Amino acid sequence: MRNDNPYHYQSSATQKTQKAPKKRKPGCLVFLLVILILVGLGYVFLTLKPSGARQGKSVTGPWIYGELSDEQHIAIEQLSKQSARNLDLQEKGGTIRALLLNVDMGYANDPERQVQAFMQEYQNLYQINDFSKEFRLTDYQIDDDNSVVLKYSQWVDSIPVYSSQLLVDLDRLGNIRLVSGGYLPEKDLYYDPNITYSKTEIKNVLNDQGYAVISSDESIELVLYNAIVLGHEKGETTLAWTMEVVFEGEPFHAVVSAKTAEVFILAREIIFYNYNLYDAEKYPILNLKGESEEIVDECHIFWQWIKPIYALNEKYETDYVNKINYLITIIDRTLSIYENHLGWKGYNNHDHHFEVLINVDAGSPFHWYRCVSVLIGFNDDASIYSAEDIFPHEFQHAVTSQRVILEQSAETAEAGALNEAYSDIFTALIDTENPWQLTQGQVLIRDMENPSKVKGHPSHYKDFRKPTKKNDFCHENSTIISHAAYLIAEGGKKQGIHVDGLGIGDMTKIFFNSQNHLRVNANFFQARAAVITACEYYYPDDTARCDSVHNAFAIVGIGDPVPQPSLWDEVIEILNSLQDSIVDARVKLMLDLFKKLTELNIQIDDFFLRMEQDLVNLMVELALKMATAFLESLFSSIFDQVCGSYLFALVLPGTAFFLIRKYSSRI
Incomplete structure (x- = not known):
């Protein structure tokens, strides 16, 4: 009889008793x-332990743009351990163009010794054997927040290196936060000391080539020139003369080879002296005080460069007062915003005056001229009625010229584009209706929000237009930087990169203060480093907001975005916040x-x-x-x-x- 009950015990002579298996409790x-x-x-x-982000360091290690030698890599490894923040470095032509860091060399109370100690410790990184011998301190600035900016120029055998400058920024605690510059590394210091053309001979040669040299013999200077200093990958160190010339009716700053008489650089410069509103035909016009005055021409060279046209006739008589009043309103608004929002008086922060001309026949809405009186010129009614874009743009050129040299030439194409970008950016403060579009009359000339709306204006560094001898494309290439400024102000998301907008007010303050951290003839990467530094000073207790600056520049192809933390990183960060x-x-x-x-x-x-x-x-x-x-x-x-x-x-x-x-x- 079969028993289907598995728990029923059967007794049988042929069946052995099975033991129950042992079970763990x-x-x-x-x-x-x-x-x-x-x-x-x-x-x-x-x-x-605290995560890298808590210490101000990226888990990805130093951000390096460019190619470093083995010796430089060793120096970077050492510096990474010493720096309290993640290193951000750009190299070009064997020189370190921009370096973001946070280092104390033990001399926080003595900025000059702090810099000397840093450059001595990391001479292999910069390829400078004797910093104290080659570099001279040319400027010492103390900002309102007690941060310090030191500027050095390079000299070799008592000859200045053209456009050389090392800018070192120290925060209020004395820590080195930014080193930005253009200089000659040790391998490029050698040159032929013999010259072919003296000052007098070079002037004669240039006159024969159509250049009118307007500099006196005393102001013509012998320099060492190498394109590497200006940001090029390669160059040869040679002796050159610097001077002011007029070429094809326009004034330029020129750098000319002392051996071959080749013109290396023709750069436009901007210098300001006086202030008033004049008509190009020298008719009396209401000044900013509402008074009529007789005009005395102080700018003798000016009349050689432009041809004034007659505009005061019956056709314009009715509209004349309205036109002038509108222009005065824009000028007054611009000066007021610069003083109250940016803390800057006039064009040079000393409330000095400049001159504004209308009815100037010079081929463009605005021109600057080097002479006793340097002027802003409107050439027609359309440009005057676009004054909310044109005037602040040109006024910022004057301001920029007082703070940093950004020459407009084929050899300094990025510096020239930066000059134009800064001027465009500050129009957003004045033109409140269309802050990101610049117009002349009804014609759109640049669009910072969508640069491609105007043909030939890129929004990404990969589309940077290479300069030629006849065109440096500074206006076209400026939209790369101004588009980054738009993103910083308004925010947005492109290429999977997110930017939180800071607003026009904060963005313009950051960009304005960034000029304190710009070196002579800075490139786009150096401008990025300057803007990041200015942002970190502006948000000292919330530097995470400066991720918007990193990401905005990354969108336009300058640098990388801030790495997004993983879920585990966020968990660790939360735990660290409770540490x-x-x-x-x-x-x-x-x-x-x-x-x-x-x-x-x-x-x-x-x-x-x-x-x-x-x-x-x-x-x-x-x-x-x-x-x-x-x-x-x-x-x-x-x-x-x-x-x-x-x-x-x-x-x-x-x-x-x-x-x-x-x-x-x-x-």
Whole structure:
């Protein structure tokens, strides 16, 4: 007869009794698992350290743009350990163009010694053997926040290196935060000391080529010229003359080879002196005080460069006063915003005056001229009625010229584009209706929000238009930088990169202050470093907002975006934000843990003692029942089955009792 009950015991002579498999007590396994989890959490808390982001460092390591030598890489590794922030570096032509860092060399109270110590310690990085011998301090600025900017120029054999400058920015604590510059590394210092053309001879040669040299012999200077200093990959160091010339009716700053008479650079320069509103035909016009005055021409060279046209006739007579009043309104608004918003008086921060001309026939809406009186010129009514764009643009050129030299030439194409970009950016403060579009009359000439709306104006560095001898494309290429400024102000998302807008007000303050951190003829990467530095000063307690600056420049192809943290990084960052309380809680947590374990052990012991007593009572009860059942079934025909069942019942609790006693003694 088959029995389908798996728990039914069968007695048979040919069947061996099967032992029940041993089982581990679930309580012990759970207990061990809890112990392991608690130990693991304790290890995490005990070994938790601040993340790189908390220390101001990126987990990706230094950001390096360019190619470094093995010697420079070793220096960078050393500097990375010393810097309190992640390094951000650009190299070009073997020179370090821009370096963001945070380093204290032990002379925080002495900026000059701090810089000297840094350049000596990291001479292999900059490839400068004797900084104190080659570089001279030319400017020492202390800002309102007690940060300091030092500017050095390079000299070799008592000859200045053209356009050379190392700008070092130190924060209010004396830490070096930015080093930006253009200079000659040791390998490029060698040159031929012989010259072919003297000052007089070079002037004669240039006159024969159509250049009118207007500099006196005393103001013509001998320099060392190398295109590497200006940001080029390659160049040859040679002697050259610098002077002012007029070419094809326009004034330029020129750099001319002293050996071959080749013109290396023709750069436009901007210089301001006086202030008033004049007509190009020298008719009396209302000045900014509403007074009429007779005009005395102080700008003699000016009349050689442009031809004034007659505009005061019956056709313009009715509209004349309105036209002038509108222009005066724009001038007054611009000066007021610069003073109240940017803290800058006039064009040179000393409330000096400049001159504005209308009705000038010079081929473009605005012109600047180097002479006794330097002027802003409007050539027609359309340009005057676009004064909310044109005037602040040209006025910022004057301001920029007082703060940093950014020459407009084929050799300094990025510097020239920066000059134009800065001027465009500040029109957003004046033209409140269309802050990101510049117009002349009804014609859109540049669009900072969407540069491609105007043909030939790029929005990305990869589309930078290479300059030619006839065109440096400074206006076209400026939209790369001004588009980054638009993104910083308004925010947006492109190429998967997100920018949180800071607003026009904060953006313009940051860009304005960034000129304090710009070197002579800076390139786009150096401008990026200057804007980031200015942003970190503007938000000293919330530098994370400057991620918008990093990301905006990354969108236009200048540098990389800030790495986005992973979920685990965010968890660690949250834990790090609680680190102070965690430090105090670690000991308390471990003490509580051991206390709970002790209590748990006592409870387990009590549990097994109670279980032992209960099992004894159960055994007695079962024994009595078994005896009773045995007597009742003594003469039953199924004696063997009943006996077997009670034997099984007797063995099971005995086995359980033995196992419990055995394992309880180990806990």
